[in-house]
Amino acid sequence: xKRYVLRRVALAIPTLFLVSVIVFAxxxxxxxxxxxxxxxxxAYAPTLAALRKDLGLDRPVHVQYAEWIGGIVLRGDFGxxxxxxxxxxxxxxxxxxxxxxxxxxxxxxxxxxGIFVGIVSAVRQDTASDYVGRILAILAxxxxxxxxxxxxxxxxxxxxKWTPVWTYVPLTRDPLENLKIMTVPAxxxxxxxxxxxxxxxxxxxxxxxxxxxxxxxxxKGLSERTIVLRHALKNAMIxxxxxxxxxxxxxxxxxxxxxxxxxxxxxxxxFFEALNKLDYPVVQSVNLIIAxxxxxxxxxxxxxxxxxxxxxxxx
Amino acid sequence: MARRFTIAMSLALVCGLVVAEPAAAxxxxxxxxxxxxxxxxxxLDPHLSVSFLTHSYVSLVYSxxxxxPYGPEQQHSxxxxxxxxxxxxWTASKDGTVYTFHLRKGVKFHAKPPVNGREVTAxxxxxxxxxxxxxxGFRSRFDPVQSIDIVDRYTxxxxxKEPFAPFLNHLANPTYCVILxxxxxxxxxxxNHPDSVxxxxxxxxxxxxxxxxxTYERNPDYFMKGLPYLDGVVVEIAPDASARLAxxxxxxVELSQLWGWVNPEEARSLKxxxxxxVMTPANAMGQSIIYFRTDQPPFNDVRVRRAVSLAIDRKSWxxxxxxxxxxxxxxxxxxxxxxxKLEASKxxxxxxxxxxxxxxxxxxxxxxxxxxxxxxxxxMFHWPGYQPPWRSFYDLAADNLGKVGINVEMKPEEYGKYxxxxxxxxxxxxxxGPVTPFTEVDDWLYGAFFPEQPNNRSNVADxxxxxxxxxxxxxxxxxxxxxxxxxxQRYLADKAYYVYVPSLAWHVAHPPYVKGxxxxxGYGLGPRLVHTWLDK
Numbered sequence: 001x002k003r004y005v006l007r008r009v010a011l012a013i014p015t016l017f018l019v020s021v022i023v024f025a026x027x028x029x030x031x032x033x034x035x036x037x038x039x040x041x042x043a044y045a046p047t048l049a050a051l052r053k054d055l056g057l058d059r060p061v062h063v064q065y066a067e068w069i070g071g072i073v074l075r076g077d078f079g080x081x082x083x084x085x086x087x088x089x090x091x092x093x094x095x096x097x098x099x100x101x102x103x104x105x106x107x108x109x110x111x112x113x114g115i116f117v118g119i120v121s122a123v124r125q126d127t128a129s130d131y132v133g134r135i136l137a138i139l140a141x142x143x144x145x146x147x148x149x150x151x152x153x154x155x156x157x158x159x160x161k162w163t164p165v166w167t168y169v170p171l172t173r174d175p176l177e178n179l180k181i182m183t184v185p186a187x188x189x190x191x192x193x194x195x196x197x198x199x200x201x202x203x204x205x206x207x208x209x210x211x212x213x214x215x216x217x218x219x220k221g222l223s224e225r226t227i228v229l230r231h232a233l234k235n236a237m238i239x240x241x242x243x244x245x246x247x248x249x250x251x252x253x254x255x256x257x258x259x260x261x262x263x264x265x266x267x268x269x270x271f272f273e274a275l276n277k278l279d280y281p282v283v284q285s286v287n288l289i290i291a292x293x294x295x296x297x298x299x300x301x302x303x304x305x306x307x308x309x310x311x312x313x314x315x
Numbered sequence: 316m317a318r319r320f321t322i323a324m325s326l327a328l329v330c331g332l333v334v335a336e337p338a339a340a341x342x343x344x345x346x347x348x349x350x351x352x353x354x355x356x357x358x359l360d361p362h363l364s365v366s367f368l369t370h371s372y373v374s375l376v377y378s379x380x381x382x383x384p385y386g387p388e389q390q391h392s393x394x395x396x397x398x399x400x401x402x403x404x405w406t407a408s409k410d411g412t413v414y415t416f417h418l419r420k421g422v423k424f425h426a427k428p429p430v431n432g433r434e435v436t437a438x439x440x441x442x443x444x445x446x447x448x449x450x451x452g453f454r455s456r457f458d459p460v461q462s463i464d465i466v467d468r469y470t471x472x473x474x475x476k477e478p479f480a481p482f483l484n485h486l487a488n489p490t491y492c493v494i495l496x497x498x499x500x501x502x503x504x505x506x507n508h509p510d511s512v513x514x515x516x517x518x519x520x521x522x523x524x525x526x527x528x529x530t531y532e533r534n535p536d537y538f539m540k541g542l543p544y545l546d547g548v549v550v551e552i553a554p555d556a557s558a559r560l561a562x563x564x565x566x567x568v569e570l571s572q573l574w575g576w577v578n579p580e581e582a583r584s585l586k587x588x589x590x591x592x593v594m595t596p597a598n599a600m601g602q603s604i605i606y607f608r609t610d611q612p613p614f615n616d617v618r619v620r621r622a623v624s625l626a627i628d629r630k631s632w633x634x635x636x637x638x639x640x641x642x643x644x645x646x647x648x649x650x651x652x653x654x655x656k657l658e659a660s661k662x663x664x665x666x667x668x669x670x671x672x673x674x675x676x677x678x679x680x681x682x683x684x685x686x687x688x689x690x691x692x693x694x695m696f697h698w699p700g701y702q703p704p705w706r707s708f709y710d711l712a713a714d715n716l717g718k719v720g721i722n723v724e725m726k727p728e729e730y731g732k733y734x735x736x737x738x739x740x741x742x743x744x745x746x747x748g749p750v751t752p753f754t755e756v757d758d759w760l761y762g763a764f765f766p767e768q769p770n771n772r773s774n775v776a777d778x779x780x781x782x783x784x785x786x787x788x789x790x791x792x793x794x795x796x797x798x799x800x801x802x803x804q805r806y807l808a809d810k811a812y813y814v815y816v817p818s819l820a821w822h823v824a825h826p827p828y829v830k831g832x833x834x835x836x837g838y839g840l841g842p843r844l845v846h847t848w849l850d851k
Contacts, residue, residue: 032732083357084507095526150557157561158588165558165567167551168527260554265526269554277357278731 001306008302012295019291020284024065027280034082034278055082068284078289079281081274088285091270099266101171102189102258103251105182107244109190110197115240117194118201123228125206133198140195146257149188153261168264185262189254193247200243205236237308245301252290343831347849348547351570352559355526355552360506361493365452367751367838370490371573373506375531375548375841376425377493377514378538380416380440380471381405381486383754385835386846392834393600393651395754397483401435401494401515402471411478411791416440418469422538425519427510430496432536435515437465443495444473456485478789480796481757488754489839517543517845526552544831544848556702563824564589569849573840574599575823575832578703579638582822597821597834600651600752602644605695605712605814606773607745613693614744618685620811621669625678626719629671632711633817636704640820645670646804647759650818651836655756655797657804666809678719690720696746697726698733705749708816712747740772749819754837757788760803764812775812 035051045051052058056067071077078089121133157163164184171178208214209232217227256268267286274282305312356368361377364370382400383389390396399405402416418437426432441463448457459479464472475482486492495506496513503511509523515538518531529550533543551568553559560581563571571577574597577585582594605623607614614620633641642650645659645667659667668674682688697709713723723745728737737746751770753759761784762770764777783803790796823834828851835843 030731031729032735034731034735037731037735150555153555153558153561157564158584161565161589163558163561163565163567165553165562261558263527263551263553263555263558265524265552269526273357276730278735 005299005303008299012292012299015295016288016292020069020288021065023284023287024068027278027283028061030278032278034280037278038082068281072285072288078285081282082279083277088282092267092286092289095265095267095270097171098168098264099252099255099259099268101178101182102186102255102264102266103248105186106189106193106251109186110193111244113191113194114197115201118198118240119205119228119233121198121202122205122209123224133202137195137198137202140192140198143192145189145192145254146261148192149185149258149261152184152188165261165263181262181264185258185264189251189258193250196247197240197243201236201240204239205232208232208236234308238305241301241304241308245298248297249290249294341830343544343846343848344850345544345848346546347851348549349545349570349829349844349847349849350549350551350568351573351575352551352553352562352568353572354554358507359509359512359523361490361495362447362450363505363507365490367490368573370838371840372529372550373493373512373514373841374489374516374839375518375844376512376516376520377489377495377841378422378516379487379489379492379494381483382489382842383487383835383837383839385839385842386831386833389833389835391653392597393653393754393836395484395487395654395837397487400487401440411480412475414473414475414482415466416471416473418471419538420469422515423536424496424515425513425534426536427513427519429498429502430513433496433498435494436468437471439494439496440471441465442497444492446495446500447492451491453491456481456491478791480788480791481755484755484757488837489841490837516841518545518548518841521547528552539845543845545844548844560585566826569825569829570832571824574821574834575825576821577824579640579820579822580703582824583638585824591827592824593827593829594822594824595834596640597823598642598651599819599821599834600649600754600836602647602649602750602818603708603748603816604750604772605745605747605816606740607812608743608774609812610774610776611744613685613687613691616685617809617811618681619687620814621809622678622681622685622719623716623721624669624811624814625672625674625681626715626721627712627814627816628673628715629817630673632715636707636711637817637820641817642820643671644815644818646807646815647763647813648756648800648804649752649759652756652759655759655800657801659808662805662808666805669809669811670815675719682720687720690722692722692724693744694724694726696728696733696737696742697748698730698737699727700730701749704819709747712816738772739769740774746772752836756800760784760800761788764807773812777810777812780806780810 035048035055035057039045039048039051045054049058056064068079071079078087078092080087081091117133117136121130124130153163153165166181168181169177214227214232217231252268255266256272258264259266259268271283271286274286354368356364356372357366358364358369359373361370361373379400380402381397383395384398388398401418401422403419405414405416407414418435418440422435423432424430424435444457444463448454448460459475459477459482461474461476464474466472494515499506499511499513506512509520512520517534517537517539519534521530521532523529531548533546537543551562553562559571560577562568564585576597576599585592586594607620609615609620629643633639633643644650646657648656650656659671682690695709695713699706699709709725713725716723736742738748753762758770762768764771764775764780765784766776766781780803783799783806787796787799787803790799823832825832828849830848830850832843832847
């Protein structure tokens with residue numbers, strides 16, 4: 001187990017290295033030039049050359065890369081934004097709890113709905129409740145979450161002069177108020193993400209329910225409840241958990257629009273605005289931090305398989 | 316006789332009452348907090364950002380030497396006459412090259428450290444104007460300024476290299492020359508930190524919760540006695556337009572953006588859902604243009620550009636996309652800038668048709684004459700993200716041009732690329748987009764047509780025009796200047812350097828209890844709110 005974890009952590013290093021190279025290169029391959037914009041539109045420096053020197057953009061690309069990655073690895077310094085000159089990590093740390101909370105609640109909503117409907121659908125295969133569940137899943141899959149978010153905000157304002165958009169309050173300051181603010185965006189986002197979970201849950205459970213050890217359980221005279229929840233569900237969860245792991249980057253990426261519509265000051269908007277302003281260090285560092293989190297989360301998910309299926313061993 | 320007198324008296328009384336009653340009802344009340352929804356500003360430092368959001372947010376906090384009239388002082392929404400602000404009076408030398416400003420005495424900065432309510436002096440004015448000239452993206456506005464000198468504690472002298480007619484207008488525009496305290500920059504390095512935002516304006520920035528809201532409180536020591544009426548202002552950061560409108564509908568804000576604008580379509584829907592909402596049509600500055608590389612084929616040929624203009628069916632355009640409320644722009648001076656605008660009806664019709672006319676057959680003939688009888692294909696660079704109905708604008712332009720044989724290839728660009736290239740005139744052949752509104756006519760003329768200006772997006776280089784562009788800047792007599800500006804508009808009528816399509820229309824919308832919020836174009840959110848009050 002320990003060796004497995006160490007090996008996975010070691011494997012994460014080349015992954016993150018590749019991510020860092022790709023995001024670094026992509027920012028520089030993007031059309032438009034940040035220095036031109038900062039000088040011609042905003043007078044950040046008297047001349048282009050002066051600004052390039054100031055930002056270090058006049059040096060060879062590999063030197064720029066080495067300095068950025070070196071700062072992170074050696075000093076934990078993720079650099080400063082070109083535009084605001086503020087440390088990126090500070091802004092990230094300030095905004096990350098919002099996105100994290102949104103992601104956690106979204107996962108909660110999608111998992112609860114997806115697993116529940118998935119189980120009902122599988123256990124009552126080809127009955128009315130199965131069809132309803134499957135229709136709901138397809139519906140959730142086909143409605144874009146940003147469209148649903150706009151409807152949820154706009155329609156009640158038209159018909160009831162009320163809208164579920166409030167002024168953001170941190171969880172630590174007023175948990176109840178915070179929960180009120182976060183519930184609707186998490187529901188909107190979570191419902192649309194529940195579709196795939198429901199479908200995987202259903203097919204995986206159907207598969208497990210046909211296995212021999214389940215037949216044995218039936219022949220022992222166990223109740224349906226015990227068989228499904230205690231014997232089948234745990235094994236059927238493995239692909240579902242993998243799916244949640246795979247969806248994690250979507251929660252961060254999709255949060256841009258949810259944050260904009262519901263006025264949540266999270267990482268998504270910070271990242272999006274930096275991308276629009278070609279703020280290289282912000283895009284690079286935020287991308288790298290999120291990539292590291294996704295890698296870490298996937299490791300946790302892989303480790304959770306042992307809990308779900310004791311036959312799985314880590315070597 | 317006596318009876319007649321009585322009737323007359325009664326009539327007078329009734330009239331008096333009728334007149335007196337609304338006057339009594341209109342007596343402004345103190346108190347209340349006005350809330351508005353808007354996007355986040357990229358920075359709070361007025362010299363390190365060219366964003367109108369930045370300048371609007373800090374216009375609540377800062378004052379200027381001179382300003383435009385607002386609220387009850389203004390004649391109309393583009394009244395850009397000059398009235399005193401921190402300078403109670405000023406004089407100009409006869410040749411217009413030396414301006415002397417005399418400051419109000421006893422005006423104090425907000426009581427926030429490190430400035431702590433210190434009095435404003437000539438040194439602050441010199442510091443602020445010089446910082447503008449050194450740092451702002453708009454610093455070229457002050458290129459004609461030679462020096463800024465302190466005469467005494469309350470007197471500043473600005474010397475220009477040459478007569479410069481736009482000078483006072485630039486000084487009065489909140490986008491440029493607000494007066495800042497030096498100590499704040501020394502302590503915070505710039506004016507972006509919320510604690511560094513210390514001015515002499517009507518409101519004090521109390522707190523800034525990034526990504527969430529800006530909270531302002533009334534400045535109890537504001538030098539305009541009894542003003543502002545509001546106890547405070549809150550800007551609720553809401554990046555999404557549909558959410559901003561939903562906040563207005565549900566009564567969570569009083570204004571759904573800085574000017575309180577909604578577009579004609581939203582206005583119609585708002586009238587249905589919230590019939591109590593007060594809505595006033597606002598003819599705002601702003602233009603929608605097709606622009607060209609006039610220095611490269613095929614658009615270096617005036618016949619091709621004229622063909623583009625004649626292909627645009629402006630009337631149907633306005634009806635289809637703007638409910639007939641948009642303005643059919645005729646030339647570079649926007650409709651809303653009434654004092655400088657020369658209507659197409661006052662020009663030679665034979666030439667004005669290239670500004671406002673619709674004649675697809677003539678367009679085809681012109682193309683044939685230019686050797687393009689079979690038509691041609693051109694890219695149209697643009698940023699698709701501008702608010703509705705902009706996307707339809709691009710489609711309609713392509714459709715109109717397609718009908719005369721100009722095949723438009725849509726070239727949508729990512730925002731970063733658009734503003735750093737196309738927007739600055741660096742593109743191939745043809746592009747389309749809105750124009751940033753400016754308060755000084757010089758920006759619409761010199762800025763858009765003089766070589767090497769960043770807003771000269773069509774890369775115009777016209778020696779005869781250049782002479783007139785320079786002349787209007789140097790002419791200090793407003794009447795004579797207006798004549799030159801008219802001549803420029805006449806001259807440009809058939810050049811089609813830019814093709815103007817109808818400009819957007821707006822309605823200012825707010826609940827009925829918001830009073831005294833008169834629409835004034837430009838970026839003075841603070842001064843607009845000075846006269847605003849809440850009747851509830």
